[in-house]
Each structure stands twice: as structure tokens, then as C-alpha cells.
Amino acid sequence: MSGEHVLQRPIYGGVFGEDGGYSLASVPCVSRGLHATRYMVIQAKAGVVLSISEDKALALERARVRILAANDSHHLQPQSAVQGELWPEEALLTAPAPQTQYVSRRRKAIYDSSAGKCHYCGRALDLSGNWHVEHQLPRALGGGDDTLNLVAACVRCNLSKNDSTAIEFVTRKVGG
Ligand SMILES: [Zn+2]
Numbered sequence: 458m459s460g461e462h463v464l465q466r467p468i469y470g471g472v473f474g475e476d477g478g479y480s481l482a483s484v485p486c487v488s489r490g491l492h493a494t495r496y497m498v499i500q501a502k503a504g505v506v507l508s509i510s511e512d513k514a515l516a517l518e519r520a521r522v523r524i525l526a527a528n529d530s531h532h533l534q535p536q537s538a539v540q541g542e543l544w545p546e547e548a549l550l551t552a553p554a555p556q557t558q559y560v561s562r563r564r565k566a567i568y569d570s571s572a573g574k575c576h577y578c579g580r581a582l583d584l585s586g587n588w589h590v591e592h593q594l595p596r597a598l599g600g601g602d603d604t605l606n607l608v609a610a611c612v613r614c615n616l617s618k619n620d621s622t623a624i625e626f627v628t629r630k631v632g633g
Contacts, residue, residue: 462487467497467628478502479520481513484628497627504594505605506623509577519572526570527604560585567607576608577618577627589615593623 467482484495498507498520508519560568568584575582582588591610594600597620610618618626 463628464492467624469499469501479507481517483513495627499624500605503603503606504598504600504622504624506576506593506627507605509627522572523570523605526566564590566604568609570604571609574609575611575614577610577614577623580611582609582611587612591615591618595620595622598622 464485464487467484469480469482478500480499480501482497482499484497486493486495493511495509495511496513496516497509498516499505500507507523508516510516510519565584567590568582568588571582573582573584574580575588576591576593589610589612591608591614592600592602593606593608600606600622608623614626621629
């Protein structure tokens with residue numbers, strides 16, 4: 458979303474959750490010439506942005522849905538499924554994609570928990586298309602393969618995020 462300028466660093470407040478693991482941040486910005494606010498729910502310790510929205514209630518609701526989905530997948534996934542080579546299908550993206558590309562259950566779960574949209578810019582993604590599983594806190598910075606750390610991202614956001622954390626990226630480029 459070009460034409461957006463962040464006016465100041467995020468304002469953190471409203472710590473909540475058992476052990477205060479989550480906080481609500483607001484980012485004042487100028488969007489299309491108007492002063493606007495983006496809300497994001499952050500899991501601070503993991504450096505993860507759970508949701509981004511112009512609407513505070515919507516940001517909280519989306520974060521709640523993602524946390525519940527993550528809890529579900531922890532419940533369903535055997536531990537072995539989150540170890541080793543996680544995304545063998547990523548290598549296939551350089552080859553012409555067949556019409557009915559196999560989508561792993563875990564990749565589908567990440568797609569669903571991101572509501573079928575790029576986590577950062579909100580662009581709709583094709584489930585079997587070319588989108589990235591994105592580590593919000595990069596592995597290089599100690600980010601894990603925890604479901605909450607993984608989101609769907611479009612190619613453009615994935616490439617421009619590089620090794621920055623999700624919080625840095627969202628703050629630099631609010632709304633994607
Ligand atoms: Zn995007």
C-alpha cells in the first residue's frame with residue numbers, strides 16, 4: 458500500500474493474555490493524505506504480529522482466531538511433522554506448477570489461519586498458487602516453526618521483508 462507514512466513508532470498498550478504475552482499496538486500513520494491508525498496484536502516475546510487492522514475490534518478478533526487455530530494444530534500435529542524439512546513443496550515452485558498442486562495439510566492450515574490473504578498487505582492468495590510460508594521472526598533471529606510464527610505472505614511482501622522481524626516490517630510499511 459504505497460502512500461502510507463508511519464508517523465511514529467508503535468504505541469504499545471493493553472497487555473493481555475495469561476502471563477501478559479500479548480499486547481495491542483497502535484501505529485499512527487498518514488494514509489492517502491489522512492491521519493489514520495493501524496492496530497496490531499503482537500506476541501511480544503516471539504516477535505510475532507498476530508493481526509493487523511484499521512479496526513481495533515477486528516484486530517483483536519483475528520488474533521483470537523489465529524491463537525485458537527494454532528492451539529488446534531498443536532493438538533492435531535504430531536511433533537515429528539514440525540521438524541526437519543518442513544516445506545519440500547517450496548522447491549517445486551521453480552518448476553511449472555501442475556494444475557492440481559499438492560498442498561500439504563500444514564500449508565493449508567497456515568493459509569487458513571491467515572484467512573487466505575497475505576498477512577501483511579491483505580492481498581488474496583490462491584491456495585495452490587505461489588505464496589510463501591513466512592517466518593514472522595526470521596530463523597536467523599531465532600524464530601521457530603511455531604504455528605503462530607508462520608503466516609502466509611505474497612511474493613512481494615516476502616521479498617521486501619527479508620530478515621527483518623514482522624514488527625519492524627509492519628512498522629516500516631504499515632499495511633504492506
Ligand atoms: Zn503481501
